[in-house]
Structure formats: C-alpha cells, structure tokens
Amino acid sequence: MQLYDLELSGNCYKVRLFLSLIGQPYELIPVDFLGGAHKKPPLSDMNPFCEIPILTDGALTLRDSQAILIYLARQYGGEAWLPTEAASMAQVMEWVMMAENEIARGPNDARLHDKFGYELDHGLAVDKAKRVLSLLEAQLEGKEWLALDRPTIADIACFPYVALGHEGRIPVGDHPNVAAWINRIKSLPRFVTMPEL
Numbered sequence: 001m002q003l004y005d006l007e008l009s010g011n012c013y014k015v016r017l018f019l020s021l022i023g024q025p026y027e028l029i030p031v032d033f034l035g036g037a038h039k040k041p042p043l044s045d046m047n048p049f050c051e052i053p054i055l056t057d058g059a060l061t062l063r064d065s066q067a068i069l070i071y072l073a074r075q076y077g078g079e080a081w082l083p084t085e086a087a088s089m090a091q092v093m094e095w096v097m098m099a100e101n102e103i104a105r106g107p108n109d110a111r112l113h114d115k116f117g118y119e120l121d122h123g124l125a126v127d128k129a130k131r132v133l134s135l136l137e138a139q140l141e142g143k144e145w146l147a148l149d150r151p152t153i154a155d156i157a158c159f160p161y162v163a164l165g166h167e168g169r170i171p172v173g174d175h176p177n178v179a180a181w182i183n184r185i186k187s188l189p190r191f192v193t194m195p196e197l
Contacts, residue, residue: 001026004043004054006033008115010108010160011065012053013194014099018069018156020192022077066100069153081153091147095154098132099161106132108161110168122168129170133178136162140177144184151188159185163197 003019003026005012019026031037031052039050047054047063054061055068057075062068073082083089106128112118113125136158139146147154163182165171172179185191 001058002029002056003027004029004031004038004046004052004056006031006052008195009033009052010111010164010194013197014065014156014160015053015055015068015072016194017159017192018072018077018081018153020190021156021188022072022081023190024072024076066096066157069096069157073153077153080150083148083152088148092152092154095146096157098135099157102128102132102135103158103161106130106161107165107168107170110170111161111164112168114168125168126170129165129168132162133165133170133172133175136181137175137177140181144181146181151185155181155185160194160197167196 001024003012003015005016005028007030016028031043033052037043038047038052043052043054044050046056046061049063051063053065053068054063055071056062057071062071070082082092106125109118109120109125110122110129113120113122136146145151145155146158159182162172162178172182186193
C-alpha cells in the first residue's frame with residue numbers, strides 16, 4: 001500500500017492518521033506539491049483531478065480522502081469504524097459528507113487563504129466556519145463522538161481542518177464540546193500528529 005502525500009495537507013493527514021489508528025502499514029511517498037508533481041504524469045494519470053492524497057493498494061488506485069477513509073475502514077478497519085448496518089452507516093456518512101462540503105468550504109478555505117495565500121473569500125469562509133463550529137458544538141452536547149458511541153471515520157474526516165482552524169483565524173475558542181472532542185481524538189491509541197496541530 002502506498003500513500004502519495006503532502007505533510008501540510010489536512011486531507012492527506014486524515015488518511016495518515018487513520019492508517020496509524022488501525023495499525024495498517026503503508027509506504028509514504030512525499031509529493032513535490034510546489035513543483036507541481038501532482039499535475040504531471042504519473043500522478044495526473046492516477047488522479048485526473050490533479051489532487052492528493054492518492055492511495056494505491058495492489059491494483060486499486062483511489063483519490064479523495066473521504067473515499068480513501070471509506071475504503072480503509074471497510075477493508076481493514078471493520079465494523080467499529082464504518083458499520084454496515086444501514087442507519088449506523090448513514091449517521092457516519094452524514095459527517096463524512098460534512099467534511100467534504102461545509103468543513104472544506106469553511107475552516108479549510110480560511111486556512112488555504114491565510115496559510116497558503118489562496119485567493120479565496122476569507123470572510124465567507126469564516127462565516128461558514130462559524131456555522132460549522134456551532135453545528136459541531138450542538139452535535140457534541142452530551143456526546144463524546146460525532147456519529148455513534150465510539151470513534152468512527154466521521155470523527156477522523158472532520159477532525160483535521162477543525163483542529164487546524166487557528167491557521168485560518170478560526171480558533172475553537174468558546175466551543176468547549178468541540179475542544180473536548182479534539183482532545184479525545186488526540187488521546188486515541190496510535191494517534192499521530194502533524195505540523196501546527
């Protein structure tokens with residue numbers, strides 16, 4: 001198994017984190033992102049969207065961090081991380097989709113603007129991030145995890161860009177449930193970190 005990776009990417013990090021949590025060995029292949037390696041063959045052939053992470057497992061090649069988490073959970077993580085029972089799976093997937101949408105366009109976009117200089121509407125990203133934090137705060141009221149009574153890929157998918165929010169001027173601040181959830185994830189066995197986390 002190989003993971004084509006950028007150390008500072010939250011999407012790459014969530015895959016590295018999950019691989020560590022499930023104890024799955026893999027080969028890490030750093031990508032020269034600034035040099036545009038992701039936009040040239042062979043990586044552009046592996047992912048025509050020219051994005052990372054990319055995961056290969058035997059003959060299988062996958063793009064998109066959420067899709068990779070789903071694959072790893074079902075293939076190697078088992079029922080604990082992504083159950084097959086319909087209602088439980090749907091509850092997990094609600095939050096995986098939030099990571100792909102609201103979190104990506106809120107905390108992630110704010111970080112891309114501030115840390116990497118992307119030309120994005122920072123004010124709009126901040127507004128979306130504030131809504132994300134409010135939704136997470138309400139969801140975590142009286143609960144330890146986002147979807148079920150245990151950590152799932154819902155938590156892993158949502159965690160990085162929320163925890164890195166300070167890099168886009170979106171600190172967790174007055175959201176104690178979110179802060180406690182972040183600390184619970186950091187306390188999981190085999191947790192690994194990334195820069196600025």
